[in-house]
Amino acid sequence: MDSAELLDLLGNANRRRILRLLSRKPCYVTEISEYLGVSPKAVIDHLRKLEAANLVESRVDEQRRKYFYISRGFRLEVSVSPYDFGTKSAYPASAGLDLTTCRHLSIDMDPGDASDLGELTSDLEQLKRLRDELSLAQRWVQGRLTDVMEDIAERIEGGDARLTVEILLVLADRTADLPEVSRRVDAPPPVVEDVLAVLSREGLVEQTDAGWTLSD
Amino acid sequence: MDSAELLDLLGNANRRRILRLLSRKPCYVTEISEYLGVSPKAVIDHLRKLEAANLVESRVDEQRRKYFYISRGFRLEVSVSPYDFGTKSAYPASAGLDLTTCRHLSIDMDPGDASDLGELTSDLEQLKRLRDELSLAQRWVQGRLTDVMEDIAERIEGGDARLTVEILLVLADRTADLPEVSRRVDAPPPVVEDVLAVLSREGLVEQTDAGWTLSD
Secondary structure: OOHHHHHHHHOOHHHHHHHHHHOOOOEEHHHHHHHHOOOHHHHHHHHHHHHHOOOEEEEEOOOOOEEEEEOOOEEEEEEEEOOEEEEEEEOOOOOOOOOHHHOOOOOOOOHHHOOOHHHHHHHHHHHHHHHHHHHHHHHHHHHHHHHHHHHHHHHOOOOOHHHHHHHHHHHHHOOEOHHHHHHHHOOOHHHHHHHHHHHHHOOOEEEEOOEEEEOO | OOHHHHHHHHOOHHHHHHHHHHOOOOEEHHHHHHHHOOOHHHHHHHHHHHHHOOOEEEEEOOOOOEEEEEOOOEEEEEEEEOOEEEEEEEOOOOOOOOOHHHOOOOOOOOHHHOOOHHHHHHHHHHHHHHHHHHHHHHHHHHHHHHHHHHHHHHHOOOOOHHHHHHHHHHHHHOOEOHHHHHHHHOOOHHHHHHHHHHHHHOOOEEEEOOEEEEOO
16 A cells, blocks of 8 residues: 555545445445536546555446445554655454554653653654554554444344444534434434434433433 | 645645755755755745745845745645545644644544444544544644754754754654765765764763664
8 A cells, every 4th residue: 555646536626525425334435426527427436446456346236237345444644744744554453463563552752851862862763663552553443343333234134234224423512403414414303313312212322411422 | 825725835846845955954945956956036936825825935135135944834635535635734833732632642543333323423532522622632642752852952062963963853754874874864884974973972872783773
């Protein structure tokens, strides 16, 4: 996975919108084209580029219609400073990744204290190591988030599993009232209300004065 | 700082090359133009966009020539999964940032164990919180890296402070022989050798069988 290639792809607003849409549900070309207000030809062109970079894959359903979905996800980090231009891209790490060295990441250094060049250089070394560990930990977290969302989607009987996961994600972020949840998942309030009612019956969410929240 | 705007800017290979060049040293338009093999007019156009986004600033030197440099740096993260499309951009965090909650980040969860929806939802919540903490910690690390590099540059007497910092950064990453260091900092071996000799006299680096390395 090449960072420059990823940045070229993500530098186009319509390709970003396609990825955002596919991260919510697999789609046919016509759906994407209608959603974006862009010709099917242009959509196909974008999808071809995203497929070539292995970001998107396609399958043919029972009606022999081709639909597109995000294959496995990725992470991209860019950090720019007056001393450094760094890009890093990677797939989410698998659950099997050895995180022994990251299990208890700790930021216990105080770089303001260094008094000579030797100490500054060793601070530099420590900070670079910490940066790499944090990146690795984030890849691991992203992989686990996807696993957990898949598990949740599998266990939700009937209803819209994906919408349910999205609503849980919004509430995992913070307590929100119906209009806010509805806006953030981009679904009509009555639809969201139905899902919340189901989740509430299962004891997963509850309504408080401040809005809907995850149950403890 | 808007992620979409950043991605639009970074989606251009020449703008990335300009940022990479400026992260190594402040430059005049003619220098950038010669380095990239691109017309001054095109360079000015890119610089104008980078300035408008507050990524780059300019100053006028004693000879009244305008030079450009990276103002304060930034971080951008993109994470895409079959369930989520997320972008996050931020300035490096200042040293004063309260990191109490992140000081002992620990990854002590085992998401594979969750057996029901309630547990999965609480895993989801924990993972999202961890993700936010890791991002915050990375912003802090990036800010400290810049501080330390500035401190080092200030303490290096004579010589090319910036090149010295770059060489230290390369060695902080891993032990490397002269040709490798020279290639990674993009400077001629004799120039790099002089800097290494100075650093070696100050006891900051030493030559081993495997190449140059930071002293303990």
